[in-house]
Amino acid sequence: MANGKWAVVTGASSGIGEATARALAAAGFEVMVGARRLDRLQGLAAQIGGQAVRLDVTDAASVEAFCAAVPAELAVLVNNAGGALGLDPVAQARDEDWARMYETNVLGLMRVTRALLPRLVAGQGHIVNVTSIAGREVYPNGAGYTAAKHAARAVTQTLRLELNGTPVRVTDIAPGLVETEFSRVRFFGDVERAKKTYEGLTALTADDIADCIAWAVTRPAHVNIDEIVVKPVAQASATMVARGKGL
Numbered sequence: 001m002a003n004g005k006w007a008v009v010t011g012a013s014s015g016i017g018e019a020t021a022r023a024l025a026a027a028g029f030e031v032m033v034g035a036r037r038l039d040r041l042q043g044l045a046a047q048i049g050g051q052a053v054r055l056d057v058t059d060a061a062s063v064e065a066f067c068a069a070v071p072a073e074l075a076v077l078v079n080n081a082g083g084a085l086g087l088d089p090v091a092q093a094r095d096e097d098w099a100r101m102y103e104t105n106v107l108g109l110m111r112v113t114r115a116l117l118p119r120l121v122a123g124q125g126h127i128v129n130v131t132s133i134a135g136r137e138v139y140p141n142g143a144g145y146t147a148a149k150h151a152a153r154a155v156t157q158t159l160r161l162e163l164n165g166t167p168v169r170v171t172d173i174a175p176g177l178v179e180t181e182f183s184r185v186r187f188f189g190d191v192e193r194a195k196k197t198y199e200g201l202t203a204l205t206a207d208d209i210a211d212c213i214a215w216a217v218t219r220p221a222h223v224n225i226d227e228i229v230v231k232p233v234a235q236a237s238a239t240m241v242a243r244g245k246g247l
C-alpha cells in the first residue's frame, strides 16, 4: 500500500538498483529512478508506477537537473550507481579506468548526496550507500575498484557522524558476489569472462540485496542499521570462494 513517501534510486537501469526500485515500490514508496540508459528506466518506471529521469552521476549538470526533479521532502536515497572497470595489477593500471571508477563510485555519490541533503533533512530521510566488500578488503588486481569503494565507505561513515543530531539515517550495504551486469561492465563486454566470475557457486541475486535495503529503510525511525555485509554462503572473503561444492 502506498505510504506517500518518495525514494530515489541511482543506477536503477539494471542489477541491484533495478531490483531495489521494484522492492521499494512494493513496500509502498513513490520511486524516482536515475541512470544513463533512459529507455530501460522508462520501462521500469512504467511497471512500478515510478518516475524515470536520465542521470549521469559523473556530470554535475546532469546531477543538478535530476535533483531538481526530486520532491522537497525525500524519505530514501539509494546511492547505487557505480561499478568496476578492469582487473589489472597496479603496474598496469589505466588512468582512465581509475578516474572513471572514482568519478562514479565516490564523486557521483557525493554529488547526489550533497544536492539532496536538504530534502532528506526535510523528509527525515535515509541515505543508503551501496558500497561493497571491496570497501573493506583488498585483492590482487583490484586496487582501482577497492580504492574507490574504500573511499565510498569512508564517505558513508563520515555522513553518519556529520548527520548525528538530525533525523537522517545512514546505512552502508556491502555485498559480495552478486550476479548482475557488474562483471560484464568490468570486463568491457566480455560475456564469457564475466560468466566465470559466478561459475561453480550460487551467487547472490540483485533481489537478495534489494531485500536488505528494503528491510533497512522500513525499520522504525529511531533504528539506524549502520551496515549490512552480505555474501553468498560459498564466499568467505573477496578472495576465498568455494566453487564446485554444490553451494
Ligand code: NAP
Residues within 6 Å of the ligand: 010, 011, 012, 013, 014, 015, 016, 017, 034, 035, 036, 037, 038, 055, 056, 057, 058, 080, 081, 082, 083, 084, 104, 108, 130, 131, 132, 133, 174, 175, 176, 177, 178, 179, 180, 181, 182, 183, 185, 206
Ligand atoms: P550493474 O548491473 O552493472 O548496475 C550498475 C548500475 O549503475 C547501472 O544501472 C548503470 O546504469 C549505473 N551507472 C553506472 N555508471 C553510471 C553513471 N555514470 N551515472 C548513473 N548511473 C550509472 O551492477 P550492480 O551489481 O547492480 O551494481 C550496483 C552497485 O553495486 C555498484 O555500485 C557496484 O559497485 C555495487 N556492487 C556490486 C557487486 C556485484 O557483485 N555485482 C558487489 C558489491 C557491490 P547506466 O549504465 O544505464 O548508467
